[in-house]
Amino acid sequence: MRKLSRSNEHFKKAVRKLPLGVASNFRYWGDEQTIYVDHGKGGRMWDIDGNEYIDYRLGYGPIILGYADDRVDEAAREGMKVGGVFALSTEREYEVASRISKMVPAAELIRFSNSGTEAVMAAMRVARAFTGKDGHVVMEGGYHGLSNLVMWAKEFDDWRPGRPEPAIEPVGDGVPAVTKQLFHLVPMNDANALEDLLKKKHNDIGAFLMEPIMGNCCAITADAQYMKDVREICDRYNVLLIIDEVKTGFRVAKGGVQELYGIKADLCTFAKAVGNGYPLSVVAGREDVMRHIGDGVVHGGTFTAHSVSLAAAAKTLEILDETTALADIERYGRKLQAGISGILDARDIPHSFTGVPALMGLFFADKPPANYREWVHSDYEFYDTLAPALHDQGILVEPDSREPMFLCESHNVECLAETLDKFERAVDITLPKLEAKRTGTSL
Ligand SMILES: Cc1ncc(COP(=O)(O)O)c(C=O)c1O
Incomplete structure (x- = not known):
């Protein structure tokens, strides 16, 4: 039987300093099951x-x-010598952005952030600026980070087909109630549900944020026809399609899930695999949409495009693209x-x-x-x-x-x-x- 005695001892110490003894709620598996690496x-x-x-x-x-991939870590060490962050840009941003555009055709223009949460927030702000509409639709069971805009869900435990839909509830405490009115949900693989919603609310809804392979829901997968319908419905109702590739990007194919489906998002987000674990995220998309950044939309951040993460991403993407x-x-x-x-x-x-x-x-x-x-x-x-x-x-x-x-x-x-x-x-x-x-x- 596996022993976790040191982890258990450490938990008792850590929980006195860190809520749940960890740095993210999802890393707490129980007082006696939490693992320390x-x-x-x-x-x-x-x-x-x-x-x-x-x-x-x-x-x-x-x-x-x-x-601890030797090739990426070596590149990261070189990135360290650059000096970190300067509140100025380095040439490597262009190099990494160009690689991403080559691998993902929908990524015509690119901005970097640090986490998936930040990239999704940026994508949604750009979408609001472009469409002039503040509301958004998300797919049931999806997870798009911890920003208030996406911390809403429906609980289906007591629901059965034919019964009234469950109410939309906040995921946890502290989510401002005012953000609820912007949030809408549809089930995956049901294009009619999306169309019905947009028929009624297209004047308020500017973005459909979704993952064709649900990285946080058993990798449940969209039908090819559903994705075609989604693309067409979004165009018809002037709703931007934001494909959240935080999990699928540079993992399921060189060009991400968009390559698998032969579909182009208006905006897309990447994070996890971009730097093989070094923190870097990406918001990318159509040039006419992305040009709103700097022309009305504010985007940035102190640690954005850190030289270590950027160097790690340059090497990781080179390996993924060329091997x-x-x-x-x-x-x-x-x-x-x-x-x-x-x-x-x-x-x-x-x-x-x-x-x-x-x-x-x-x-x-x-x-x-x-x-x-x-x-x-x-x-x-x-x-x-x-x-x-x-x-x-x-x-x-x-x-x-x-x-x-x-x-x-x-x-x-x-x-x-x-x-x-x-x-x-x-x-x-x-x-x-x-x-x-x-x-x-x-x-
Ligand atoms: C699809 C998707 N979007 C966004 C996020 C948020 O990313 P982060 O945890 O880097 O903020 C995640 C995290 O798991 C995710 O799976």
């Missing part, structure tokens, strides 16, 4: 108890090559999926995969959910029971089944056999546990 290298992470994990969380996506890194991840992921399917099929456990191998959901039913509402009413007990068993075996996945699995270049063949071996053991620990839960017996 010692270090990461490649596709693996070691906690302060010395437990080693093959890591399929990868910081929720930034690590696309591997932890087979993403194709290698895809190949690894296909083998992983085949191996997992073999194990589950041998035990007659229905399952399906969502998203793409680099960002994939594992779902314990033949057919994955088409949207968040369906996910809420799906059976995720198998996942919830399997995840801690995987942790004990040394495979790190998110305890919450909404978070997909992330793969990186360093998850090479060596990780495959070990992952599958440990996955099989975890499944065989999970099955009797579930049976005991169902029959009310103790193991």
Whole structure:
């Protein structure tokens, strides 16, 4: 059994200084389950108890090559010599921006920020300036950072099809009630719902903010036809399509999710994989829209385009653009999926995969959910029971089944056999546990 005694001891100390003992609510997994990291290298992470994990969380996506990648870290050290930030620009901003435009055709003009939250806020401000409309639509189950504008949701636990829609509620305390009137929600893969909403409210709504592969909801995936309809409906109602590629960007394809769907957003946001973990985010888009920055719209920030992050991004993007890194991840992921399917099929456990191998959901039913509402009413007990068993075996996945699995270049063949071996053991620990839960017996 895995020991977390040092992590548990540290938690007791840390919680006296840091709310929940951590630096982000999502890192708190319970008083006795919260893990403190010692270090990461490649596709693996070691906690302060010395437990080693093959890591399929990868910081929720930034690590696309591997932890402490020598090539990127060397570039970052060169970036350090530049001096950090100057409240002035460096030439490298143009170099990185040009690379992004080459990889993502929709990214005609670019501005940098530090986090995904900031990039999304910037995109929405630009959209409001361009359209003159303050409202926005978001997809149910989506997550777009922590700004007030997107901290609203509907709870579907007690809802059933045919019943009145649940009310929109703030996600947590402290979200100003006045921002609610700007916020609207639609389910994924239902173009009629979007059209019905815009028919009524297109004079107030200027942006549709969405992810075609939901990076925070089991990688639930939009149909190709839905995305075509979305593009067309947005154009018809003078609503800007903002594709949030904070998780999918430079991960699911060189040109992000827009390349997979052959679609161009009006604005798009990137963050996680841009610098293989060094903090840099991007708001990008159509030139006529982006030119509002500097011509009315204010955008900036003290730490924007820090020389270390910029150097790391230049190297990361060079590797992603010019090597087979993403194709290698895809190949690894296909083998992983085949191996997992073999194990589950041998035990007659229905399952399906969502998203793409680099960002994939594992779902314990033949057919994955088409949207968040369906996910809420799906059976995720198998996942919830399997995840801690995987942790004990040394495979790190998110305890919450909404978070997909992330793969990186360093998850090479060596990780495959070990992952599958440990996955099989975890499944065989999970099955009797579930049976005991169902029959009310103790193991
Ligand atoms: C799609 C998406 N947008 C925005 C964000 C916010 O990014 P950050 O945590 O860097 O602020 C996230 C974070 O997970 C995200 O997944």
